[in-house]
Amino acid sequence: MSSLSTLTAPPSAATAVKSLRIGVLSAIGTLDPRDSGDTITGLILGQVHEMAYKMTDSGTLEPCLFAEFLRKDRDGAQPVYSAPVRPGILFSDGTELTAEIAATSLSNAGALRGRATVAARDGRVVFTMSGPSPRFENVLCQWNTGIVLERQGTFYGTGPYRLTPGTTMQSIKDAGMARLERNPKYRGNAASDELLFVIYPTDADGTPNRLIDASKRGDIDLTLNLSVNDIVRYGINGYQPMMQPGNSTGILFFNNQRPIFRDVTLRRAIQHAINPIPIAEISYEKNHFAFLAGDLIPPLMGKASGSTEMRDRELLRNHPNKPASLTLLVPWIPRPYLPKPIPAAREIARQLSAYGIQVKLLETTSSEHYFRSITVGDYDLSIGGWVADNPDPAEFYESLLSSAQVSTGGQYLTNQARWQNAETDAALATYRADPSPANRKAITTMIEREAILIPLIYGASTAIRSRKVKNFHIAPSGHVDFADVEMF
16 A cells, blocks of 8 residues: 555645545445445545435435436336436536436446436436336435446546546555545535545454554544544544434345245244344444344334344254355445444354354455355355435335345346345335335335344444544435535
8 A cells, every 4th residue: 555644745835735535444346336336435436426316414305417306207107207417517528418428327327227218308318117116316316326427448427526537446456545636627616626535454353453543643534434432442532523323224134045045934043043132232332222123224214113023032943944054245344234244243153053053254355255246146144234325215125125136147236135026026116106104014024024134233324533624424324525525
């Protein structure tokens, strides 16, 4: 890794560059936001590529690259929506945004695959839906629907910053940072001349000691990967902590395509055997009971409607199909919904070993390794979770439960449980059309009855910032506009 002190040494007054240094735990997983599958990639590329709609700090949507909210042009089983792009917006290479460019970009967004076909007509971007989607604007505010102009392998954006020319995935890894500079074509203001996303990999057990040491030295201005507990425990001075409930849930997934897990009684026996309380204790030192997941949907998205059924922890002990061993896939870094992935995975292994099941941890080493393993289904169990991409609970459910989101053909999709079930798909469609408590309850009852996956804990949005930083706001979704962040 290049020396940060060299890269950010105080320049002369004539050439002073205002840099904002953000500590992160890994490199980005892609340069194309439409392929983004992790929060660090979304955080960085979200400063480069804007979406059709933007989520405000209060959780409401407003038009961004689109000039207005979607208009319904056709009703029925396959509705059609459309909207014009905002005039006068330029990509960082000077090209003006058009409906044709927006439609081409969104046609290649994985988040829309199977849900809508996108075209340009009469100056409008037109979405022909595969089924009813009354809150479709919510999807168009996600990081992975960022609008891109792709030319000769370079991805240009309309946001306040751009990756420095010639940036590649390898150059970011070699430098130990992703450097973003001001986009000279941006229509608004950007407080800092450059953003330095400096990579501090975790230790083998997931502890962010390098990031902690960098904070103690004052080498970063802020990070979303440390918390108030870290400030106290490690004696980090000069920083202010921020914490609020998050829109994420930590989950233990069954790989339901594995033959052994086609037995619902085995899934249910493991579901009853897993005790999430020690996992919450490992993840949160204070008030850990507040983070126990009573439902798949995080509490900021609505009141829990999950089952309160008492667990029978002995179901697994004498189960006739109990396996002798299982594999458990583990994320490569802490996640918003899983602050300590390896200790949490070891706790699951410990619990299952008490029933005679030996669990081998599959510890991944990078985002590429982790998402490749998910894509090919190379695991029996997986500990992970989901951060809400937008405020619609229907999207949260569908990302994790829809048959259309099971990875196939080497393409990463988001249904980590690899659950394909017509009854579930019908319940999801009903809930999308009518998000009533009764329809939500039908889904949570199905998750419990079929033991599709096991919600463990809820995540929190945390950050620490230097006292010199102002105008820094952290949304529950994790969206941050660094263009507004100032140093004084």
